[in-house]
Amino acid sequence: xxxxxxxxxxxxxxxxxxxxxxxxxxxxxxxxxxxxxxxxxxxxxxxxxxxxxxxxxxxxxxxxxxxxxxxxxxxxxxxxxxxxxxxxxxxxxxxxxxxxxxxxxxxxxxxxxxxxxxxxxxxxxxxxxxxxxxxxxxxxxxxxxxxxxxxxxxxxxxxxxxxxxxxxxxxxxxxxxxxxxxxxxxxxxxxxxxxxxxxxxxxxxxxxxxxxxxxxxxxxxxxxxxxxxxxxxxxxxxxxxxxxxxxxxxxxxxxxxxxxxxxxxxxxxxxxxxxxxxxxxxxxxxxxxxxxxxxxxxxxxxxxxxxx
Numbered sequence: 001x002x003x004x005x006x007x008x009x010x011x012x013x014x015x016x017x018x019x020x021x022x023x024x025x026x027x028x029x030x031x032x033x034x035x036x037x038x039x040x041x042x043x044x045x046x047x048x049x050x051x052x053x054x055x056x057x058x059x060x061x062x063x064x065x066x067x068x069x070x071x072x073x074x075x076x077x078x079x080x081x082x083x084x085x086x087x088x089x090x091x092x093x094x095x096x097x098x099x100x101x102x103x104x105x106x107x108x109x110x111x112x113x114x115x116x117x118x119x120x121x122x123x124x125x126x127x128x129x130x131x132x133x134x135x136x137x138x139x140x141x142x143x144x145x146x147x148x149x150x151x152x153x154x155x156x157x158x159x160x161x162x163x164x165x166x167x168x169x170x171x172x173x174x175x176x177x178x179x180x181x182x183x184x185x186x187x188x189x190x191x192x193x194x195x196x197x198x199x200x201x202x203x204x205x206x207x208x209x210x211x212x213x214x215x216x217x218x219x220x221x222x223x224x225x226x227x228x229x230x231x232x233x234x235x236x237x238x239x240x241x242x243x244x245x246x247x248x249x250x251x252x253x254x255x256x257x258x259x260x261x262x263x264x265x266x267x268x269x270x271x272x273x274x275x276x277x278x279x280x281x282x283x284x285x286x287x288x289x290x291x292x293x294x295x296x297x298x299x300x301x302x303x304x305x306x307x308x
Contacts, residue, residue: 079289116235122191128202148173
């Protein structure tokens with residue numbers, strides 16, 4: 001009997017039950033109470049989900065080395081759990097209230113997006129699992145932009161279906177990262193339709209990507225934004241959503257990244273993925289609790305040749 005498989009199935013089922021409970025509660029409680037509800041979820045999660053708590057602390061320790069004390073790292077981890085809980089709760093609340101969603105999220109640097117779209121080649125919106133990024137896509141859709149996002153399919157199909165229906169309801173096109181060929185084809189089609197294509201560039205990508213410096217450590221990173229930009233002439237626009245003190249949000253559109261040519265195609269990709277990763281790191285350093293630290297970002301290690 002595969003006890004590990006059974007244990008994971010039980011964990012996913014309990015997570016599904018928790019998601020359905022939260023979804024129901026958000027429908028029943030008044031808007032003024034949703035963040036109090038989120039604080040309760042965050043406290044329970046941090047208290048009882050030991051594996052994720054340890055993972056967050058380990059990731060923070062790798063990123064900040066000796067720059068912060070253990071006390072500071074634990075505080076960032078706690079606030080990060082709260083940020084994730086707030087994002088989940090407000091997402092379920094606001095997606096059923098589009099006018100309220102539009103009012104709670106503001107654009108900063110919108111001219112950068114408009115100018116990039118004016119070329120007609122689409123825009124590659126490079127971001128991270130940072131802040132309430134699904135809310136960012138929903139806001140763009142509500143403002144009339146054609147928006148698609150590259151997503152990894154969740155292992156629990158019930159949970160995946162739940163969020164897929166939410167995205168479909170908001171007019172967000174889902175492009176799954178696998179199979180790779182289909183992902184590339186659908187991404188190119190979206191860009192040629194002058195859509196905004198959201199690509200998070202902050203997760204471990206195994207051996208299929210390139211290794212770049214991220215918080216002083218080599219991290220396996222996807223190459224999609226640069227490859228797609230080369231093929232379609234779409235602009236690459238770094239973009240991040242940041243929670244404000246009053247739980248409103250600001251979406252920051254950075255100036256487009258002009259690709260720097262390397263000595264060959266691989267070098268060009270490596271140089272520009274490093275530049276994008278540097279921008280992501282800058283935002284995480286500025287707002288550390290906004291990033292999802294419960295991910296083994298440095299899990300994959302470069303070979304001796306790549307590490308040279």
